[in-house]
Amino acid sequence: MAVLPLRFRILHLLNQADGKPIKMTEIYKALYDEYSGEGQFSLEMMEHHLMSIKAVGLIDAVEPYFDENKEARYQYVITQTGRERTKYLPKDL
Amino acid sequence: MSLLSAQAVLDAKQLKHAKRGILAGILSGILWGASGTVLGAALGFEPFTSMTTDGLDTKHALAIMVAMALCGAFLHDAFAAIWVGVSNIRAGKFKEYGRSLRTKPGQMVCIGSILGGPIGMSGYLLGITLVNSAYALxxxxxxxxxxxxxxxxxxxxxxxxxxWIGVVLCILGSFLVYYAPTEAEKGPFFAIGLILTTLACIGWSSEGLLSTYGMDMLDPDIALGIREGVSAIMYFIFVLPITTLYLTANFGPTPIWETVMKVMTTSALPIYAFGGFLGGFSYVYWYRALNMTGVARAMALNVTYALWGVIFGAVFTGIDITIYLGIGACSIAIGAILVSANPRELFQLRETK
Structure with a gap:
């Protein structure tokens, strides 16, 4: 069961990747079991969150790709600023 | 399909995202202007029409005005919390409330809501009552x-x-729209009024910063739901009881709680509900704009409410268009254009490491 707000969980996931870029569709699949029963969980909302987090500098968009539906997507990687924000994650995670 | 064409598609997506942020900022101003016009209309209902300060001494009249203003602020935030809550439930975000409140960014939004709501708005309402608006604005x-x-x-x-030029023009314009030359006496509460007004300025700007910081990690719609809910609860539990007791004890002879009860049961409650609807969604769009366009742009686009207030006032309540209003409205319009001229700047709002 999800314990983090979706946006914060995305940052958490990218932090766990340890500097390795993750495709947007992989982020969606990784969080599917935690959030899939909720109306907010969609590819569109995921992309919206990622663009917002990128704009404020917590993550970077790198290397575009086409997903299985021929949609253009980015791969994302956490920045140093983003890493610093993970200090606000609950200690018991 | 080449990576070059993928990049072009993604650029277009980012541009659309940025434009939605600017649109959110503009909508926040339009809805706040409309909300002000609607809440102004509530003053045409009981108990406001029969509630007079004629014949009362200055202190007692001020106490009644302060109590009415704070009740109005509580009703606005309470209705806004309900409307935004319904919208978030419909969007399938209800569980995000609890999750967000358990995190530090969520708690920052709570602190921001106290600074912007009970402290900022109360400071503004008290300040504007105690000090002439020409000094307070x-x-x-x-x-x-x-x-x-x-x-x-x-x-x-x-x-x-x-x-920056756009921000300054928007602020200057919003000041001119509400400016009225006065030779009024400064009155006995001038100093405390100025302090409270300054508190409002600090409270609102701190709210913007804390909420923006929190929204880096939280959904803006949830942050706003928390903001309105916490603000309404703080008004109900602390601000209204303490203010009512203090005013009744010091500014009698009529118990101020009678004023509070009259406002809480006014026949204008549906108007407050509608005002809360407009005001709540104005805040939703303001919070989205803070997150998507940055603090400076979102603040400048939000204060265009002064321009929209003039337009709604002219259409629905027939206000007089003075020279100050005209110059102020033009200044806001030019400022808003300058602020939102290049959406591509919103792809990267901050310097990053």
Missing amino acids: PITAAYPAVAAVLATIFFKEKNPARV
């Missing part, structure tokens, strides 16, 4: 500039000179 109108400067320092927000 220049101070409160400056809050977007204070917030923009603080965002540059703490968030390393990147704003070109054009945006």
Whole structure:
């Protein structure tokens, strides 16, 4: 069961990747079991969150790709600023 | 399909995202202007029409005005919390409330809501009651500039000179729209009034910063739901009881709680509900704009409410268009255009490591 707000969980996931870029569709699949029963969980909302987090500098968009539906997507990687924000994650995670 | 074409598609997506942020800022101003016009209409209902301060001494009259204003602020935030809550439930975000409140960013939003709601709004309402608006407005109108400067320092927000000129023009315009030359006496509560007005300026700018910081990690719609809910609860549990007891004890002879009860049961409650609807969604769009366009732009686009207030007032209530109103409205319009001229700047709002 999800314990983090979706946006914060995305940052958490990218932090766990340890500097390795993750495709947007992989982020969606990784969080599917935690959030899939909720109306907010969609590819569109995921992309919206990622663009917002990128704009404020917590993550970077790198290397575009086409997903299985021929949609253009980015791969994302956490920045140093983003890493610093993970200090606000609950200690018991 | 080549990676070059993928990049072009993604650029277009980012541009659309940025434009939605600017649109959110403009909508926040339009809805706040409309909300003000609607809440102004509530004053045409009981108990406001029969509630007179004629024949009362200055202190007692001020106490009644303060009590009415604070009740109005509580009703606005309470209705806004309900409307935004319904909207978030419909969007399938209900569980995000609990999750967000358990995190530090969520708690920052709570602190921001107390600074902007009970402290900021109460300070403004009390200040504007105790000090003539000609003195109070220049101070409160400056809050977007204070917030923009603080965002540059703490968030390393990147704003070109054009945006700064736009921010200044919007603030100057909003001041001119409400400016009325006065030779009024400063009165016995001038100093405390100025302090409270300054508190409002600090409270609102701090709210903008804390909420923006929290929204880096939280959904803006949830942050706003928390903001309105916490604010309404704080008004109900602390601000209204304490203010009512204090005013009744010091500014009798009529118990002020009678005023509070009359306002809480006014026949204008549906109007407050509608005002809360408009005001709540104005805040939703303001919070989205803070997150998507940065503090300086969102603040400047939000204060265009003064321009929209003039337009709604002219259409629905027939206000007189003075020279100050005209110049102020033009200044706001030019400022808003300068602020939102290049959406591509929103792809990267801050300097980053």
